[in-house]
Each structure stands twice: as structure tokens, then as C-alpha cells.
Amino acid sequence: MTRACNPLIPWLVSALLGLIGNTCAAGVMADHTRLIFNEGQAQESLMLANTNAYPVVIQTWVDKGQGDNLPQNIVSAFIAMPAVFRLQPSALQSLQVILTDRNLPVDRESVFWLNLYEIPPTQDASAPDTTRVTLAMNTQLKIFYRPKNLPIAPEQLTNALHFRLEQTADGVLLICRNDSPYHTSFASVRLIQGDKIVAGISDTDLLSSPYSERRYHLDQNLLKSHDQLQVRYELIDDTGRAKPGQAPLR
Incomplete structure (x- = not known):
């Protein structure tokens, strides 16, 4: 039958x-x-x-x-x-x-x-010798x-993110300080100077924990000049969509 x-x-x-796209x-x-x-x-x-x-x-x-x-x-x-x-x-x-x-x-x-x-x-039953x-x-x-009663709403998360650069023996690191009670899931993080992208992040895990600092490795061992550098990022929201944002280096 x-x-x-x-x-x-x-x-x-x-x-x-259509919801998932080609990400998996x-x-x-x-x-x-x-x-x-x-x-x-x-x-x-x-x-x-x-x-x-x-x-x-x-x-x-x-x-x-x-x-x-x-x-x-x-x-x-x-x-x-x-x-x-x-x-x-x-x-x-x-x-x-x-x-x-x-x-x-x-x-x-x-x-x-x-x-x-x-x-x-x-094994493929139709071709057992394959x-x-x-x-x-x-x-x-x-x-x-x-949890309930967290001090800020998820929509205010970006105001609690602070970025700075740190020179180490292995190169330059981008430090993200997350002063919020939320995990931040970045889809991408880049350093820009004007409209030009000067560096990206080589790490594959871009999750930053609440009330913590996360160190990201830059994919370019710059930086002779830090003048006018900004951080441009895409932050994944509760629906799974990537929302663009930008922040200064401090």
C-alpha cells in the first residue's frame, strides 16, 4: 500500500x-x-x-x-x-x-x-557492496x-559594551568588556578607520560572558596608529538576526 x-x-x-539559510x-x-x-x-x-x-x-x-x-x-x-x-x-x-x-x-x-x-x-540497502x-x-x-529583574533590558546591551586594544608579545588583542548581565553573541567584529576595514577577528567563538572581559585576536598584526579607530560589529539578537552596531575604542 x-x-x-x-x-x-x-x-x-x-x-x-528559509529560516535557517545556508549557515549550517x-x-x-x-x-x-x-x-x-x-x-x-x-x-x-x-x-x-x-x-x-x-x-x-x-x-x-x-x-x-x-x-x-x-x-x-x-x-x-x-x-x-x-x-x-x-x-x-x-x-x-x-x-x-x-x-x-x-x-x-x-x-x-x-x-x-x-x-x-x-x-x-x-549502508545503502540497495547497494550493499558500495x-x-x-x-x-x-x-x-x-x-x-x-532571570527576572535584570538591571537593564536586552535592547540596552550595546550601551554596556566597551572596547580597547592591548599590545602583547603575540600581537594586538581587542578587549571587549561586557558590563551587562547578558551574553553577547557577535556575528562579526571588525576594526575600521573611516570607512576602511583595517582588521578583523580571527577567533571563531565570539561569545562574551556577562560582567567579564573577552580577548579577541586580530587577524592583522597592526597597528602603527590607533587614531580614529572604531569597532564595527554585528550582534545576534534574541531572534537570531544580526544587528549592526559601532563603538569607539577607549
């Missing part, structure tokens, strides 16, 4: 692809790039779509971004359900992320990572837990 395909499935998969090479994609848990919120959901031409098994878990521990050995403030499931080509799956430990800091955001570990089939390389992929999405 042939099962009729739900006509909504291709449309929903296409919609998810994995075949399983989510309709969020991050989850925001406000204090008092018990759970959040997101939709996953398998854009591969083959079925996959997905294992999900939440950690602090360690990447060096087995999921069964990780103790986290969140759990993801279902923890393991199979996803057919073009199929959708709702995933629930549940807060299980409310004993988190009340004066600042906490950040966790949702892992989507994608395991493809090991040799191929099977690669599992892990996609990570950020989860932010946001």
Missing part, C-alpha cells in the same frame, strides 16, 4: 530552510538558532526537519559546551525530549527542551548548548536562561 504524502510537509521543510551544513535543521528561557518558563519547543535524501537517527542532549563527555554522563539544567529518534527524509519532528534545575544565577544570564547529533545510515564514508554531524544551538 502506498501512503499519501502530507502536502504540508514539503512546504514546512522549505520554510525551515547539517541535513537536519531547526526553526530556531537559539532558545530564550525567561525565568518562570518551564519548557520550550522547536521543530526539526530532515532535509537529507535518507533517514537519520538523532540523539539530543544539553550541556555547557564541553564536547568531551558522553551524553549519559552529563548533568545539565535542561533535558531534551525525545532523546533519541529516527527521522525520515523530509519528515518533521517536534523537540521539547525542559528546564529541570532552577538553581541558576539570578543576577545574570546562563548559557547552555542543545546538541543535535545526526547519525546517517551505515563503499562509502559515513559522517555523523553535531549541530549546537544556544539556550539562554534569563
